[in-house]
Amino acid sequence: MSLEEQAVALIGAARGGDERAIARLLRNVEDETDLGLAAWRRLFKDSGRARVIGITGPPGVGKSTLIGRVARAYRDQGRKVGILAVDPTSPLTGGALLGDRIRMQELAVDPGVYIRSLATRGAVGGVARAAARLVAVLDALGYEIVLLETVGAGQDEVEVAAISGTTVLILMPGQGDEIQALKAGLIEIADIIVVNKADREGADQLAAQLRSVLRLGARPDDRGWVPPVLKTVAADGTGIPELLSAIDRHQDYLDRTGQGMVRRQAALRKAVWRELEALLLRRLTRDPSAGSEFDRLVRQVEAGELDPVTAAAALLERLAKLAPARPES
Ligand SMILES: Nc1nc2c(ncn2[C@@H]2O[C@H](COP(=O)(O)OP(=O)(O)OP(=O)(O)O)[C@@H](O)[C@H]2O)c(=O)[nH]1
Ligand SMILES: [Mg+2]
Incomplete structure (x- = not known):
């Protein structure tokens, strides 16, 4: 089964009231697994x-x-x-x-x-x-x-x-x-x-x-x-x-x-911001080359060759080029 098919099956079981499926769904979402993220994206709407x-x-x-x-x-x-x-x-x-x-x-x-x-x-x-x-x-x-x-x-x-x-x-x-x-x-x-x-x-x-x-x-x-x-x-x-x-x-x-709509809009804005942070973090931790690029830039900052802002900008550019921007990558 593909990831998407697994997500659909899990959501179906959870909607049917299967407690174990609900628990598994929530656990995967909390742990940010690929399955959890796929299911979450489907459920959000x-x-x-x-x-x-x-x-x-x-x-x-x-x-x-x-x-x-x-x-x-x-x-x-x-x-x-x-x-x-x-x-x-x-x-x-x-x-x-x-x-x-x-x-x-x-x-x-x-x-x-x-x-x-x-x-x-x-x-x-x-x-x-x-x-x-x-x-x-x-x-x-x-x-x-x-x-x-x-x-x-x-x-x-x-x-x-x-x-x-x-x-x-x-x-x-x-x-x-x-x-x-x-x-x-x-x-x-x-x-x-x-x-x-x-x-x-x-x-x-x-x-x-x-x-x-x-x-x-x-x-x-x-x-x-x-x-x-x-x-x-x-x-x-x-x-x-x-x-x-x-x-x-x-x-x-x-x-x-x-005011309810105002609050919801503010919460959604914040959610997008939080997801952006999460995406950057996931890429940094999952991609070994990004991780070592991070270390290399930090060392340059430590050596006084680079300032932190320039280092962050270089890293951002690097992360953007790494892979197509799929949420699970
Ligand atoms: N006298 C009295 N005791 C209460 C009342 N409500 C709760 N308690 C007692 O206060 C204690 C703490 O209650 P909890 O509901 O666990 O409190 P909590 O705020 O969820 O606690 P944490 O999750 O640990 O922060 C328990 O022993 C309750 O039985 C009340 O209205 N009067
Ligand atoms: Mg409590």
Whole structure:
């Protein structure tokens, strides 16, 4: 079978609901194999329909527990749900999704739910690129809701947030989280802020504090959306219906103002840029002559014979001449 035929077969099996085929497809896409890239290019045109909801926040605030609740609620509406956890701690086991083991296990056996953990590795852009690709795959496979969990720590989250229609920032009382979140620029990317663990002391104060921070800082892309601050107890489901309706309202806002299209266009622009980086990297690492050309130019720079800009330009010219610009080359 040719690569294209293999890709078609794999996509067909994944669309048919074969869990192992879905896993194999996603793994190949994440690993950037030739098969994964061939399949991804075919699938891309069918993406752009899902509602992508980013859930971000500091470690242990209850993101996974909340995602379990939200996923359950969307399932009750009959919608297919994909869950992707960008997980720095457990590359293989998906451990971060097991914050609430029982509920997640119940979701995991539901054929209308697909859960996957994405190992963070490599450069900052790599995580965002992989997440963007996997979201597009789930989207194209017909998952109507994609929930994307990231630990809020900075640049990665900002990049991953850019592929979400709605970004929900989760904080909890008693940790000085709001100060961290402010520093990391997370409050600026939040469309909805949730104070989880509202069963604990200090939730009201934190919510009030966040509301006053939001009143002070008008966001650059503001078209009239003021991020609501909600309280939840993910552990028992309190506040989840309110969160769902806030997400709905934000979705309406995105549609009504055209802001959703603006975001999608910005995300696609970024995606092309990320793919260009990936293409250059793949060529450099796969083509031995390009690799040695790189080393040769670096040595010239080290010897003071060449400046880095000229070296980069020479390398770019060389890479362009190397082979026909097939994406998998
Ligand atoms: N009291 C209380 N505990 C909660 C609530 N929500 C979650 N928890 C608990 O908080 C702990 C962390 O929950 P997770 O859902 O794993 O949190 P997380 O943000 O996904 O954690 P990481 O993925 O490790 O960053 C678990 O023991 C949960 O049972 C809540 O509303 N109230
Ligand atoms: Mg988690």
